[in-house]
Amino acid sequence: MVAVKWGYSVALLLLALPHLSWANQGKVNFREKEKQVLDQILGPGRYDARIRPSGVNGTDGPAIVRVNIFVRSISKIDDVTMEYSVQLTFREQWLDERLKFNDFGGKIKYLTLTDAQRVWMPDLFFSNEKEGHFHNIIMPNVYIRIFPYGSVLYSIRISLTLSCPMNLKLYPLDRQVCSLRMASYGWTTDDLVFLWKDGDPVQVVKNLHLPRFTLEKFLTDYCNSKTNTGEYSCLKVDLLFKREFSYYLIQIYIPCCMLVIVSWVSFWLDQNAIPARVSLGVTTLLTMATQTSGINASLPPVSYTKAIDVWTGVCLTFVFGALLEFALVNYASRSDMHRETMKKQRRQCEMEHAASLEAAADLLEDGATTFAMKPLVRHPGDALTLEKVRQCEIHMQPKRENCCRTWLSKFPTRSKRIDVISRITFPLVFALFNLVYWSTYLFREDAERE
Template sequence: MDIRRPSCALIILLVLYFTHPTECIQNNGKINFREKEKQILDQILGPGRYDARIRPSGINGTDGPAVVSVNIFVRSISKIDDVTMEYSVQLTFREQWLDERLKFNNLGGRLKYLTLTEANRVWMPDLFFSNEKEGHFHNIIMPNVYIRIFPNGNVLYSIRISLTLSCPMNLKLYPLDKQTCSLRMASYGWTTDDLVFLWKEGDPVQVVKNLHLPRFTLEKFLTDYCNSKTNTGEYSCLKVDLLFKREFSYYLIQIYIPCCMLVIVSWVSFWLDQGAVPARVSLGVTTLLTMATQSSGINASLPPVSYTKAIDVWTGVCLTFVFGALLEFALVNYASRSDMHRENMKKNKKDMVIDPQANIDAASDMMDTDSNTTFAMLARCEVHITRQKNCCRLWMSKFPTRSKRIDVISRITFPLVFALFNLIYWSTYLFRDEDEEK
């Protein structure tokens, strides 16, 4: 090796020695780059050198608007509240822009960036979350915020925040619905002539792996722009739409299956004896009250909206079936008393003494009736004979009383109608297009 050729490090050391001789002899001849960071910060942010009140120049140093690239990292989503129509999210929020006033010498690549913890020392975009209800920074153990200044003047601002954001929901398909919750970010005071927000190219929104939500699943997210025009000008705005799908298994176990069981239990009344009045009444009233309590409990966990929800249709129809079973017993009880009255009338007719002369007089009267009346009676007899030949009529003739026939018809009709309702209900709400949901 040629000892006459000095190394690059030696040349840098000699240059620094002649410019700053006291710094080169620190730490056994090694350069103290932390001290150099302090000097550079004092140089670019010193009094009279940098004014944080003035925004940076536009692209290529022009007088155009300053361009700020934004990206976020969703750390967690703690809750999605249907009653207050809001959701809570914790995220790392990042902004990046170019401020040529902050350029500095990187000392041959030794200084990759400068780090600040005080945001008020440099110019900051006036971004705010337009649909925010509550929010706070994280200060444990130290404030979770930093600012990096790169040699070319790029500034990276990163902060961890927790937000509670409004999320207007359409609950017409609840609990078979999908909800879209937005996160909107806009400039508060700078118009698009001075400041423009853009999504960072390549994964502007990142979501933590294995994101767990108790009652929802995050299906996808979409980024978009939402510039707004007011009387004071047009303001740049960014938004990300989070599409949540409600987990149906919870509602299937807690609502739908119990309601089906209550409706089926109410049908037990059709198989009880007509004379078991206390049993049938207590069964009908108990199932009706239980169904009403279930319905009120469901509505208590939802906001009072003006439209009908899918769960309202289900609980309303189930309540109607239970109430119909109770009314069926009232009809059976009335028919049973009518049957008893009819039987008493038959017994009284059998006990009556038949007068032969009265029969002769009746026969003579029949002979004198008009022929039209005779033809009408014959027509009625033919209709009666035709009806008796009907299979359904023959099957119903096995049950002599009307009350028993009502019970038998109810045993078949109620399950068939309820099955038909289930077919229509699930085919309507499960296979509805996404456009119709909106």
């Protein structure tokens, strides 16, 4: 019985073998076909990578290469060296009719290569590049796709450090335009022309984050250049960065304001507290100078004046002015001592003047009886007395009074008046400076934006 079942199974297998062999013959391995196609179009003697593709419609015109880029990240924007670092996916696409192949009814969508030397490549370079490198982890981040109608797509991931000349006149209220320039090195526009891809030639990752800048927008343009050897095709993309002001407001502007206000505390201290006022003025002056040096250390030495230079310079002037104000108060206090002496002399003069008036009144009362007894020649002492009376009358002439003089008269000494005037003048002038400063530079920032 077992032998009968085994024989029946063998018979079924023998009957199925012709059908299996026919199915295997009908199934095509298109991976093997890709190898055959690559050998057919790129085999020895069939394709020369040294010769550029023909122009549009097979003419002898220039080869057209369309470019698009995808910005993956922007790691830093350096103000000192005036450069920025960017990582991007760079793509080029052109038509090479020598690479046409049979796609077997759409079964082969494209052929993929990783060796760029096997096909002709545009000699594009980044004209404002300082440093750059490819990415080779885990495998080289590059591929070439060849489509059935001869179109070639080249894609590679690269990191670049590019120069970015900056205008820092409005720093830190400025906007900077950093460019990415791509040009042909050896082929002139008679042989090679670069064009931006239609639609969306530049793409930026959505979660792009920069520590002190914001990418506002980007613009694509052409920058063909002419030299002694001909005209070369060039593409550029301008990245517009706006500097984040909140960092500088917290780190620079508010601390400088605080230092200036602390220097005004000296106006409220007693004029005889010389050690306290001197140490306060010198400390704030040195701190402000250190702050200014730290700011300039993070910026390039440019020949023009920046907005931050105006701010730190004026704040340093206010702190220095507060120190000089104490020197003036100290001098005025010594002058007040001299004035006290003069006041005593004036009081004595007033007393003598009053005594002289009383003596003159007595003479008028006794005038009738003593007229005959007066000598014909005036005594020399009388002339001196009259001259002293005139001088005292000059000192006693009333002065015109106004509200300011009345208010200042509440403070007995000149040194105290200087302190009181400084308490009002310094804050008012600093507030006026802030009004002019912010209105000027914010208006210029808006004008440059337009």
